[in-house]
Amino acid sequence: MVTGARESIAPGVLGLDPAELGSCVACGLCLPHCPTFRVTGLEIASPRGRIAAMRLVDEGAAPIDRAFRDAMEACVQCRGCEAACPSSVPFGHLMESTRAALEAAPRRERPWRRRAAEWWGYRVLLPHHRRLMAATWLAWAAQRLGLVPRRAGLPRLRARSLARPLRPTGAPAGAADVYLYPGCVMDAWQRDVHRAAVAVLEAGGGSVVLPGPGGDCCGALHQHAGRLDEARRLAGRVVASMPGDAPIVVDSAGCGAAMKSYGDLLGTPEARVFSARVRDFAEHVRERDLALRPTGRAVVVQDPCHLRHVQRAAGAVRDVLSPAYELLETDDDGLCCGAGGTYQLLRPELSAAIRDRKVAEIARAAEPTGRAPVVASANPGCALHLTAAGLEVRHPAELLADALSARDERTVDR
Ligand code: SF4
Numbered sequence: 001m002v003t004g005a006r007e008s009i010a011p012g013v014l015g016l017d018p019a020e021l022g023s024c025v026a027c028g029l030c031l032p033h034c035p036t037f038r039v040t041g042l043e044i045a046s047p048r049g050r051i052a053a054m055r056l057v058d059e060g061a062a063p064i065d066r067a068f069r070d071a072m073e074a075c076v077q078c079r080g081c082e083a084a085c086p087s088s089v090p091f092g093h094l095m096e097s098t099r100a101a102l103e104a105a106p107r108r109e110r111p112w113r114r115r116a117a118e119w120w121g122y123r124v125l126l127p128h129h130r131r132l133m134a135a136t137w138l139a140w141a142a143q144r145l146g147l148v149p150r151r152a153g154l155p156r157l158r159a160r161s162l163a164r165p166l167r168p169t170g171a172p173a174g175a176a177d178v179y180l181y182p183g184c185v186m187d188a189w190q191r192d193v194h195r196a197a198v199a200v201l202e203a204g205g206g207s208v209v210l211p212g213p214g215g216d217c218c219g220a221l222h223q224h225a226g227r228l229d230e231a232r233r234l235a236g237r238v239v240a241s242m243p244g245d246a247p248i249v250v251d252s253a254g255c256g257a258a259m260k261s262y263g264d265l266l267g268t269p270e271a272r273v274f275s276a277r278v279r280d281f282a283e284h285v286r287e288r289d290l291a292l293r294p295t296g297r298a299v300v301v302q303d304p305c306h307l308r309h310v311q312r313a314a315g316a317v318r319d320v321l322s323p324a325y326e327l328l329e330t331d332d333d334g335l336c337c338g339a340g341g342t343y344q345l346l347r348p349e350l351s352a353a354i355r356d357r358k359v360a361e362i363a364r365a366a367e368p369t370g371r372a373p374v375v376a377s378a379n380p381g382c383a384l385h386l387t388a389a390g391l392e393v394r395h396p397a398e399l400l401a402d403a404l405s406a407r408d409e410r411t412v413d414r
Pocket residue numbers: 023024025026027028029030031047048081084085086087088089
């Protein structure tokens with residue numbers, strides 16, 4: 001499979017664990033659960049094919065080249081294969097290690113524009129919330145001037161929401177029942193979801209506080225891209241931003257998955273204790289008494305991969321929504337929607353092809369209602385990706401906030 005321009009690389013430089021590589025018995029049971037295999041039908045776009053390619057490169061039997069990079073970067077990192085694998089192959093760890101090795105290897109095959117965009121995004125914007133907010137205001141202005149194409153993946157930004165900081169009514173840090181982690185892009189682009197989450201948490205009888213300085217970005221996107229040193233730096237700041245022992249509620253499935261893995265990423269006792277405090281929003285709310293009223297409305301549940309396959313907490317979303325909504329299920333065994341963090345930007349065609357399948361599944365699930373589907377998604381990236389395809393997507397926190405205050409059906413039928 002290895003063709004094209006070559007980079008010199010020593011055997012073993014991918015740094016993969018031979019036992020992890022060897023645990024794949026090539027049975028192929030993961031293939032139907034792989035979105036890139038489903039849309040391409042190519043072995044190299046499957047988990048089994050990727051593991052075989054990793055093994056060849058790691059053993060020095062094949063070089064890193066454009067085809068290898070392409071096969072690795074075409075993986076959405078959804079980890080659907082890991083959940084389906086009967087041999088418990090730790091595919092996520094293998095892919096993360098491979099991405100880190102590729103990131104450290106010479107980068108001349110990556111166009112300068114992409115490298116500049118990565119530097120701008122990963123180093124300049126995401127770790128610094130004020131800069132991200134300034135860029136978001138510029139994006140808002142560009143939207144108003146009609147300079148941003150509708151399908152650019154940017155949500156409709158609202159000045160009123162951007163200008164209003166997130167302010168829980170709760171106790172001072174240290175005395176709160178829970179922290180709510182707002183994150184970077186989600187706080188800039190989807191702050192109303194956090195407002196809904198605060199309303200629900202407070203309705204459940206808890207006081208909520210936000211992280212202190214340094215809690216700007218959890219580093220999940222950096223980790224995905226193999227930028228592990230940056231991810232560790234950000235993780236350390238996030239850990240320090242939420243002292244004490246209060247639970248840390250995260251309403252982004254991707255951020256929550258990353259923060260639950262800080263123990264492994266940082267390898268310190270402090271990070272392990274921190275990770276044990278992290279809970280997905282639905283996991284936390286499930287244990288609270290919420291007075292919800294049935295809305296009489298139906299929603300199609302979309303499982304973000306990092307909630308279903310990594311946090312294994314997709315059931316919590318159903319538990320919290322079911323008292324207020326009729327839940328409709330897709331029939332695709334939780335197949336990825338193709339968002340994958342920055343994947344939707346870096347691999348737009350593959351990402352859109354994967355999404356087309358999901359959109360069709362969602363439409364099928366909603367058919368009995370005879371209405372356009374409302375989708376419940378607990379991950380901001382999935383929500384943006386599906387919204388760009390014309391779907392109405394709402395976070396479980398928003399749906400619950402509507403059900404708390406539901407006066408009539410219009411509050412949930414927007
Ligand atoms: S990753 Fe697991 S399911 Fe997939 S081919 Fe290997 S052993 Fe089989």
